[in-house]
Amino acid sequence: MHWIDWTIVAVYLVWIAWDGLRMTKRSHEIEGYFLASRSLPWWAVGLSVMATQLSAITMIGTTGQGYADGMRFLQFYYALPIAMIVLSATLVPFFHNARVYTAYEYLERRFDAKTRAFTSLLFLLSRSMSLGVVISAPAVVLAVVMGISVTNTVLLIALPTALYTMFGGVQAVTWTDVKQMVLIVFGLLAAIVALIAALPPDVGIPQALRLAGATGRLQTFDFTLDLSNPYTFWSGTIAALFLFCSYFGTDQSQVQRYLTARSVAEARESLLMSAYWKIPLQALVLLVGVFVFVFYLFTPSPMLFNQVHERQVREGPRAGEYASLERRFATAAAARRNAGVALAEADAADDAARVAQAADAFNATEAEVRAVRAEALTLVREATGDPTYNDVNYVFPTFVTTHLPIGLVGLLVAAIIAAAMSTISAELASLSTASVIDFYRRFLRPEGSDAHYLRVSRLATGFWGLLASAVAVWAVELGSLIEVVNRFGSFFYGSILGVFILAVAFPRATGTGAFVGLLAGMASVAWVASFTRIAFLWHNVIGAVVVVIVGLAVSLVLRDGRMMK
Amino acid sequence: MTDAGPGYLRVVVIWAAVLVALYLFQEYFS
Numbered sequence: 001m002h003w004i005d006w007t008i009v010a011v012y013l014v015w016i017a018w019d020g021l022r023m024t025k026r027s028h029e030i031e032g033y034f035l036a037s038r039s040l041p042w043w044a045v046g047l048s049v050m051a052t053q054l055s056a057i058t059m060i061g062t063t064g065q066g067y068a069d070g071m072r073f074l075q076f077y078y079a080l081p082i083a084m085i086v087l088s089a090t091l092v093p094f095f096h097n098a099r100v101y102t103a104y105e106y107l108e109r110r111f112d113a114k115t116r117a118f119t120s121l122l123f124l125l126s127r128s129m130s131l132g133v134v135i136s137a138p139a140v141v142l143a144v145v146m147g148i149s150v151t152n153t154v155l156l157i158a159l160p161t162a163l164y165t166m167f168g169g170v171q172a173v174t175w176t177d178v179k180q181m182v183l184i185v186f187g188l189l190a191a192i193v194a195l196i197a198a199l200p201p202d203v204g205i206p207q208a209l210r211l212a213g214a215t216g217r218l219q220t221f222d223f224t225l226d227l228s229n230p231y232t233f234w235s236g237t238i239a240a241l242f243l244f245c246s247y248f249g250t251d252q253s254q255v256q257r258y259l260t261a262r263s264v265a266e267a268r269e270s271l272l273m274s275a276y277w278k279i280p281l282q283a284l285v286l287l288v289g290v291f292v293f294v295f296y297l298f299t300p301s302p303m304l305f306n307q308v309h310e311r312q313v314r315e316g317p318r319a320g321e322y323a324s325l326e327r328r329f330a331t332a333a334a335a336r337r338n339a340g341v342a343l344a345e346a347d348a349a350d351d352a353a354r355v356a357q358a359a360d361a362f363n364a365t366e367a368e369v370r371a372v373r374a375e376a377l378t379l380v381r382e383a384t385g386d387p388t389y390n391d392v393n394y395v396f397p398t399f400v401t402t403h404l405p406i407g408l409v410g411l412l413v414a415a416i417i418a419a420a421m422s423t424i425s426a427e428l429a430s431l432s433t434a435s436v437i438d439f440y441r442r443f444l445r446p447e448g449s450d451a452h453y454l455r456v457s458r459l460a461t462g463f464w465g466l467l468a469s470a471v472a473v474w475a476v477e478l479g480s481l482i483e484v485v486n487r488f489g490s491f492f493y494g495s496i497l498g499v500f501i502l503a504v505a506f507p508r509a510t511g512t513g514a515f516v517g518l519l520a521g522m523a524s525v526a527w528v529a530s531f532t533r534i535a536f537l538w539h540n541v542i543g544a545v546v547v548v549i550v551g552l553a554v555s556l557v558l559r560d561g562r563m564m565k
Numbered sequence: 566m567t568d569a570g571p572g573y574l575r576v577v578v579i580w581a582a583v584l585v586a587l588y589l590f591q592e593y594f595s
Contacts, residue, residue: 074587081580085573213594220587268572275576279583 001146001401001409008410009417012183013160016421019179020164020172030453033169034101034433035260040174042266046273048177048426049248049257050281053274054184056138056157056420058285064392066289067296070217075236076537077282081275082237083244088268090504091249096264101437103255103500110503112511113442118518119499120438122492123252124431128464131427132471137393138420139472142413144308145397154472161421162465165428166458170260173425180418187415188284194404195291200298200341207344208294214343214359215366217290220283230535239537242544246497248274252430292399297340299403303329303376305394313383321379329372336365428468432461491529494540495521498547502555506548510555517551 001009027033065073091103100106104123108116139153146153164172199208212218222232229235248254248271261267303326304310313322339362346354381389400412436457441448448456498521502509521543528534528542 078584081576085576089573209594213591216595218591218594220591272572272576276579279580279587283587 001413002406004406005410005413008407009414012414012417013156016176016179016418017160017164020160020168020176020425023164023168023172023175026171027167027169028454029450030457032171033454033457034256034429034437036169036171036174038260039262040260042261042269043273044174044178045258045261045266045270047181048174048260048422049254049270050274050277051177051181051184051419051422052253052257052426053247053278053423054181054281054419055134055423056416057134058282059184059416059419060138060141060393060396062282062285063289063292063396064394066217066286067293067395068289068392070212070215070290071220071283071286072222072231074220074279074283074286075222075231075233076240077279078233078236079238079241080244080278083241083248084271084275086241086245087249088271091500092258092267092271093264094504095255095259096261096267101256101259102252102434103250104252104434104438107499107503107514108442111499111509111514115499115511115515115518116438117442118515119250119496120252120434122496123434126492127251127253127427127431128467129471131424131431131464131468132475134423134427135420135468135472136475138416141393141397142416144306144394145401146413151473154469157417157420158424158465158469158472161424162428162462162469165425165432166461166465169457170256170429173429174257174260176425177422180422183411183418184415184422185281187412187418188288190408191288191400191404191412192284192291194408195288195295198295198299198403202341202348203294203298203344204348207347208291210347210355210359211294211297211340211343211362212290214362215293217293227538228533228535230537235535235537239535239541242494242497242540243537246493246540246544250496250500251493252434253427256430256433257426289396292395295399295403297337301333302398303373304380305391305398306389307394307398309380309384309386309389309391313380316383318379318383322376322383325372325376325379329369329376332365332368332372336362336369339365424468428461428464431464432457435460435464491525491539492522492543494525494543494545495547496543497540498544498551501544501548502551506552506555508555508559509551510558512558513551513553513555514547516554517547517549520550521547 026036031037062073095103095106098106098109100109102120104116104120107119135154135158136150139150139157142148142156143150143153164176196205196208199205203211209218222229223234224232225234226232227235258267258270261270302310313319339358343355343358343362346358377389377391381387397413397416401409404412436453440456440460441453445452495518499514499518502514502517524546525539525543528539529536534542
């Protein structure tokens, strides 16, 4: 990276840390620290909700998916607007009127202390692990493209975030989220403009889309009924509805966002902002990846995008095989470029028969490029002994650092770091809130002063920051980042949602019923995940349904048993 | 709750319109 780009990144880091830290003066008591004294406007909360959900994994993993696989992943978000309506009409007013700090606190009022403690503990476990992944995902990739160590990139991302969250509390989280969200969207728009500007003179936007469409990369609907396929219209609208209701309705990192809103109406408005903008925003992210694919049709592309693993293979005993694959790749890529030009010309001439013929030829060359890349991936996995190796997360950062002009590189690296920080800060604040409110204040020291709880909360935020950074350095070994994060969550997610459904919709459900139901739901998900090929999104449905059925049954049996006595 | 009703309907209408637009986009360029 050029020194100007380094300067931009450094200026961003210093500015955002200062911006967060100056909120310290507004966080003198515990309600200000955790909930901004329930005083924030809906638009800031709404942007914070979106910034929390959009992590650096979205910036690097989802653009990579757009490049390699196209826009199919968009289906994952189809249920989000409906989930926002469901939550706005159900859980949001319950939480606000109960004036709770955490979602789990509400469960004690409705059920009992053990249900609250257990769900909060599950949140702490799963969120602290996934937070490690949220930090390590961009840290690993940025380490490679910036040429520094992973420990350094972990520190670069996590240290300023932990600092401003620790001192500035949720005010710092929200107001930095707002600025980070603006930077992210600006960065994505700048990337897409740069990509369009880089198209060859005879390839316009319609031709670029035709090329992507011919390979199936613009497919956003897959109606096949296959429970093992993670991204179909059905999993995106039915199973993901459960995931999003659980994420936005029961995950403290999101619930805490809208608990800071001034009123129930403003909390609702903040969620509906995501309902309007999430699908278009995600489409933009994927489209960036699709345009990177089109860009590399006409510009020589590396066969694989992770240079560290590639270097290992080049210097190892299978270097000859790799070099031979690279020659095949160069030939296949050249053939694909020619076929792409022919297709673009046919499209510009508006000749349907020629377009169909050229599309077939183009697809054949694309299949050959894919096949060579797949062989290269297998070779790298075997040669490096890393079976999870994948280069999808390196595509966009590699494009940014090798093909964008000076200045824009710094801006986009800052945007990737901003995406990471906006998620990390909200998660740190929520981990601190749940540990202090649901455990320390509830079980260890119920009668402490406000100043005491504020001190403990700051220490807790620092502790979670340190732990997550340690997990991040360790999580380097984990592969396929998006899947990992979602998997961590989905083991618990559906089941926790089931408990909240029991709490809100079934007055006859009891605390013991909910608790036993939760255990049964989690056991079912663990079984399904281990012994079937059902895709992870559906685990949320299974968990929630099992909890509701078992929870109700146990509640009714115990109640009837007591009545008989 | 009552004042939020029309807001929900608007979300559903825009959501359906976005999905239809995406489907047409997919079909046009495939």
